[in-house]
Amino acid sequence: MSKTQLPYDAQTPSRPTPSAPDGPAPSAPDRPAPPVALYLHLPFCIARCPYCDFVVYAGANSRGPRARTERLYAAVDRELELRADALDRQFGRERPPLASVYFGGGTPSLVSREWLERLMATIRARYGVAPGAEVTLEANPGPDERGDLADFVRAGVTRLSLGAQSLDAGELRRIGRRHSPADVAAALAAAREAAIASVNLDLLYDVPGQSLGAWRGTLDAALELAPDHLSLYALTLDDPDAEGLTGLGGDHLPTTPGARRWRERARAEQDDDRAAEQYEFATAMLAGAGWRGYEISNWARPGHESRHNLAYWQRRPYEAVGPGAHAFNGVVRRWNAANLGAYLEALAVGTPGTTLGTAPGTTPGTTPVTPPGGEEHLTPEVAAAERIILALRLDRGVPQAWAQVPPLAAVREWAETSGLLEAFLDAQTSDAPRLRLTTRGRLLSNELFRRLV
Ligand code: SF4
Known part of the structure; x- marks a missing residue:
């Protein structure tokens, strides 16, 4: 419906995102989990x-x-x-x-x-x-x-x-x-x-x-x-x-x-x-x-x-269906091909059991299979970068402890001295200090994220 990309951004958020606690530390191993x-x-x-x-x-x-x-x-x-x-x-x-x-x-x-x-x-x-x-x-x-x-x-x-x-x-x-x-x-x-x-x-x-x-x-x-x-x-x-x-x-x-x-x-x-x-x-x-x-x-x-x-x-697992849809099970990212013809053919629509939509042009009796597409098994390095990048998109940012480990450790000094990252205290939980993008950091988030991968 709309374009989805990293936009220009400006203002430092005033309130952190509530809800889910922080996920595993960037260096933690990925584990498959059922979709939420x-x-x-x-x-x-x-x-x-x-x-x-x-x-x-x-x-x-x-x-x-x-x-x-x-x-x-x-x-x-x-x-x-x-x-x-x-x-x-x-x-x-x-x-x-x-x-x-x-x-x-x-x-x-x-x-x-x-x-x-x-x-x-x-x-x-x-x-x-x-x-x-x-x-x-x-x-x-x-x-x-x-x-x-x-x-x-x-x-x-x-x-x-x-x-x-x-x-x-x-x-x-x-x-x-x-x-x-x-x-x-x-x-x-x-x-x-x-x-x-x-x-x-x-x-x-x-x-x-x-x-x-x-x-x-x-x-x-x-x-x-x-x-x-x-x-x-x-x-x-x-x-x-x-x-x-x-x-x-x-x-x-x-x-x-x-x-x-x-x-x-x-x-x-x-x-x-x-x-x-x-x-x-x-x-x-x-x-x-x-x-x-x-x-x-x-x-x-x-x-x-x-x-x-x-x-x-929050990098939680999700299932996805339909042409071009992307899913994530906690370890593997998977996508369906965008091609509608290949999608319909694989799923053999029109076979007995379909009670809505008669699906002209398909072969009755064909066994449906999952549609064509691809998948990517994430390396530990890519998974760690993803955790940090996704969390930094939110106003809650990341625990400051995450800056001790790769890949954030390698760019933290540059990001702080460049005014892209700042420490703050979560007013809702008053727990350990956290790191979030500054106004400038949000404006230049693409540059920071590129350095994390
Ligand atoms: S999905 Fe794309 S083509 Fe369809 S209404 Fe939205 S912007 Fe237009």
């Missing part, structure tokens, strides 16, 4: 935005007589079963239930009520969903894209993440979005009407030609709408093929020539200094309004931090 979270990638969009790098299938794939939606949902349901079988074999059936489920995309709000209920039923039966678990669904604000929010709530959704991106009509048109600012307001009102417990707005800065005043206008309008959570991402228009593998087993799709040309033109209207200024402005404005920047790109009202995304940053 589940991600489902539903890759369909009505139209593809020219800046989007996600695994997305748009146009005739998403609606009309040649749509592949039914087949994909049936395949995802099958994959849920196969992955659960594997977890049963590894950890037994009495695994802890999931603390969070996340339907991402793409535009998951295009899913029908029947399929969402079916997928949730499979998740409850095979993975378990803890009482009070967070169940997020990403939605686009347009009236033909946001779906029936009351249906989503009945299926179990507790949190809505709206791909607003901007509240300036001209900017929305410039970046190829289909909705208007009024649609964002209507979608948020509908979410409140449906009693969705928590609503996030995704917003983009460093939009081509976006002035600081225009950015301020979007932030003002967003706060007027009173969401519970804001994700602010810089629009990145890097070489998309450098971001991931686009071959048959790769987790990304190639960029079309038209999108490449659009990005080249748009890049000329971006500005690093202005983007830093926009980020600093947002940080100060939201802090002044009582929001907490609990992660480099994320702000929440108290109690509305994204529990699902916190699982990623």
